[in-house]
Amino acid sequence: MIEVYLAKTIVTMNASWPEATAIAIREGKILEVGTLESLQPWLIRFEHRVIDTYRDAVIVPGFIDPHLHPSMAAVILPMHFITAMPWSLPWGHVPATVTAEGFDQRLAEIAKVEDDEVLIVWGHHDLWHGAMTRSRIEAVESSRPVVVWNRSFHELHMNSACMSFLNITEDIVEGRPQIDYARGRFFENGLGYAIQKLNPYILAEARFTFGLERLKQVVAAGGHTTVGDMAVGLFDFDRELNVTRALFENDSTPFRIEQVPHGAVVTHQRTFEETNAFIESLIEGNTPRLHFRKRIKLFADGAFFSQLAQLLPPGYLDGHQGEWLMAPDVLEERIDLFWQAGYQIHVHVTGDMGVEVALDCLAKAQAKKPRFDHGFTLEHMGYATPEQLQRAKRLGASVSANIYYLHELSARYAELSVGYERASTMGRLASSFALDLTTAIHSDFTMAPAEPLLNMWVAVNRVNAQGEVMGPHECISAEQALAAVTINAAKVLGIDALTGSLRAGKTADMTILSDNPLTVPSMAIKDVKVLATVFEGELTQALQ
Incomplete structure (x- = not known):
């Protein structure tokens, strides 16, 4: 019918x-x-x-978030939030905590009433909450294991009780990169070691399933009909895959997940031929809602929230250096291998030096084997220069940006991190659209709320949390912002023939809204309500 x-x-x-x-x-x-x-x-x-x-009401193409992390969200959402920004989630509201004293007080309150075997809080950021250390945690709670996970997710701190509980000793971690044992700090690749130790707890079946159920609510409430899992295997590839299939592959899931493997994980202890065969087997195992395709996620520089992005001169105000998640020579080698094999490559880049290295790798790959419509995508792109965007256009790259960086971080980063000019021009979306780069915006949830209308609002108005308009020349139109969460997001994932717009022959993915985000005043875009979604023709009422 x-x-x-x-x-x-x-x-x-x-x-x-x-x-x-x-x-x-x-x-x-x-x-x-x-x-x-x-x-x-x-x-x-x-x-x-x-x-x-x-x-x-108003119907638009089903919203698409081309870059979030279901497994990371499943790990974070059962944690206790202490964040500098307020968070509104389907099950409750988290108020903002904006001082070091407030953070410690809230941690003490949580520790007093929660009896978790390992108490984990998420949301710490140095620029609001002060520097975190093992001793600072112990001043609040020293008798049982406590983890303070950074807002970026790329680093955490533990108290001594937690390191003892996990059998982490100074002798064991000596010589391991990006671990500061004295401070209880594990960051970037050092975080991977801490995660291995924490996995039996954070990936425990009941806890992990609970987190994914919460993620399912978040995605539905945001009006999404497609999300991209942009790095399958962050914690445990097989466990993530199996639990995700068990939970999401059923008629109660009103969205699809486009799955992109974590490049460092799927290549570990495999030849490239073995890696390619493994990804082919994943594609053959696709289900109606969960899809691998010939795509890969690689990583360049460190986390934006942790100020570990790699920057070109003049760098950071305090002179510190960023970090590499993948050394540039290793990144070049991996890009070349996947490029030669015809993959769509997504590269995590947060700083302009990270962008520079990624574009250098793309240029070398293009010179070696020219490709068109290749889908090479700069993911996040916190900082990039106008010249880099022009180069990206010449090389055929796309952009998938986290514009929420600007809303949450630009005021503090202007004063304490990179100065006013670069803080004001993070997320150069207008420049990207002007060059006709395929440009999408994403949440990287939980790095930003998984709320497309909120992220559209940031992109159109560029208003930060303090109410300042930052870099007004980089504001985009409401229509461009809607494209960035629909058809352009579909292009970034390589599925624009399937979804992203409404025309004869396409899949019936729609988001039903209370008002038209293209005609309401720009400052009201975030207040438009999601009423329902239609996924492959099936109607689902939105969670309120």
Whole structure:
């Protein structure tokens, strides 16, 4: 049977047929977009029903977050939040904590009432909460294991009780990179060691499943019909894959997950031929909602929230250096291997030096084996120069940016990290659109709320948490912002023939909104409500 949805406005993101008031769907596919009258050639021939529940609402293509981490979210969401920004989640509200004293007080309150075997809090940031150390944690709680996980997720601190509990000694970690035993600090690649020790706890079946269930609520509440898992294998590849399939591959999941393997994980102790065969086996095992394709995620420099991004001169105000997650020569080797094999390559880059290295690698790969429509994507792109964006255009790269960096961090980074100019121009979206770079925006949840309308609002207005407009020349239009969470996000994932816009023949993925984000005042975009989603033709009411 044909189902016809009526709406006040249907925004198609199809430039040749931009608006409509009716859309006809059959067996999960779009038959036609238009008006109830223009659909009559279908309706007079086939049984149909008209759904006018949303006749006063607005329909847009289903929102797409091309870069988040279900497994990371599943690990974080059961933690206790102490964050500098307020968080609104489907199950509750987290108030902002903006001082070191406030952080320690909140940690003490949590420690007093929670009896977790390992107490883990998430959200610490040095620029609000002060430097974290093992001794500082112990001044609050020393008798049982405590972990303070950084807002970036790329580092954590433990107290002595926790290191003893996990059998981490100075002798064992001596010589391991990016571990400061005296401070109880584990960061970037050193974090991987701490995670291995914590995995039996943070990946315990009940806890991990609970976290994924919460992630499912977050994705649905945001109005998503597609999300990208941009680094499968962050913790334990097989466990992540098996639990994700068990939880999400069923009719109660109103979205699909596009899965991109973590390059360092799938190549570990494998030849490239073995790696390629392994990824082919993952593709062969695709299910209706979970899809691997010929894509890979690689990493350049360190975390943006931790101020470990690699910067070109003049660098950071205090003169410290960023970190590499993957040494540039290793990154070049990996990019070359996957490029030669025809993969779509996504590279985590946060600083302009990270962008420079990634583009150097792309240029060498292109010189060796020219490719078109290759999908090489700069992921996050906190800092990039105008010249780098021009070079990215010449090389055929795309951009998937975390624009929420600007909202949460720009005021503090202007004063304490990189100065006003670079803090104001992080996330150069207008420049990217002006160059006709395929440009998407993502949440990297939990690095930003998984709320496309909120991230659109940041991209259009560039208003930070202190109410300042930062880099107004990099503001984009509401239509560009909507493209960044629909059709452009689909292009970044390589699925734009499937979804991302509303036209005949595409999958019926839609998000139903209370108002039109293209016509409301720009400062009201974040206040538009998600009423429902339609995923492959199936309607789901939104979580409120």
